[in-house]
Amino acid sequence: MADDTNLTLSRRGLMFVLSSPSGAGKTTISRMLLERDAHIRMSVSATTRPMRPGEVEGRDYFFVSQEQYDGKVARCEFLEYATVFGNSYGTPEAQIRDGLVAGQDFLFDIDWQGTQQLYQKMESDVVRVFLLPPSLDELRRRLTTRGTDSAEVIAARMARAQSEISHWDGYDYVLVNDDVEACYARVFQILEAERQRRARQTGLIDFVRDLMRPD
């Protein structure tokens, strides 16, 4: 599909948000999208957490000090930011704005709060997709990764997943992930359809002008 006319017209990129509770397949579907679609890439966050072996500055994260991070927050340089388990993360705005103009699509694997922050700043550029597990039993099964998990640990995971699910109505599309390939196919359909939106097909303005010239 990458070679027909619409993709050769210039296009504004989009911000594709995938959220789900832990255990509903967000990470798997994200990886499939990045592997199979040449036009989307992960947004690179700034973080205060230490670099891990194998990670690359600017590819995995922009590694910054707490002082640098706080400065970026103070100067409103992040589209969304959050602190998780003592480490801080933020999405640099300039990178995204420049990319969108150049037709780059960005994937965001974030929770409902990050989604809300993105949407407030970039409304018409954001496409929000939420994945649901097929059932409560299946969610519990997926969250019980080891036979050694205590009942308390599992209950805490379930409570956290249900808390995330409770925000399902803040998304444009909600899919039930009961089969990973079928779910991927639907996510990809949504991505491709959203790329066709008139408001993103910036090249149409010149194209239509040419169709409208006096015959």
Next chain:
Amino acid sequence: MADDTNLTLSRRGLMFVLSSPSGAGKTTISRMLLERDAHIRMSVSATTRPMRPGEVEGRDYFFVSQEQYDGKVARCEFLEYATVFGNSYGTPEAQIRDGLVAGQDFLFDIDWQGTQQLYQKMESDVVRVFLLPPSLDELRRRLTTRGTDSAEVIAARMARAQSEISHWDGYDYVLVNDDVEACYARVFQILEAERQRRARQTGLIDFVRDLMRPD
């Protein structure tokens, strides 16, 4: 794709509008959609024009007298209506509203004015797709169906097509139809993606309630 989970949840239907200037493939793409997709059907209009051989009441049109038609207009029973070459046409509202609740999708092969009328009444149910010809030369070629067409006839058709094209920015999606199968694939992607919108997946409310029950 018709058998996976999302389509078994109850869903509100949608109104899928295809518009294009004459010669941009609206009729062909409409026919392909009706043949290949089991969940969409043509909206059936009421009309004052006489029944033609082979036409069936209630399948092709609801055939009505001018007096009946005028009464329906006066009682606001049409979602959109227009008079073309002395014959009047209208889309009965009750049929559409009942169908949408039952999950029926409707296809509308109408011009920009009908699209505006539909959108004003049914905003969130309407998905508007506009097809463009690949170039002005190709449009002229497609509108020159017979070698015997006079220059005036062709010029009038071109003017009418360009007038329709000038309303391209009143649509949600605008596609360039330079290859009928590629264009169909994109139209179908849009239809499938729009079906997944949270606001149309009415069955999600019960589904999520079940996921949220105390574990």
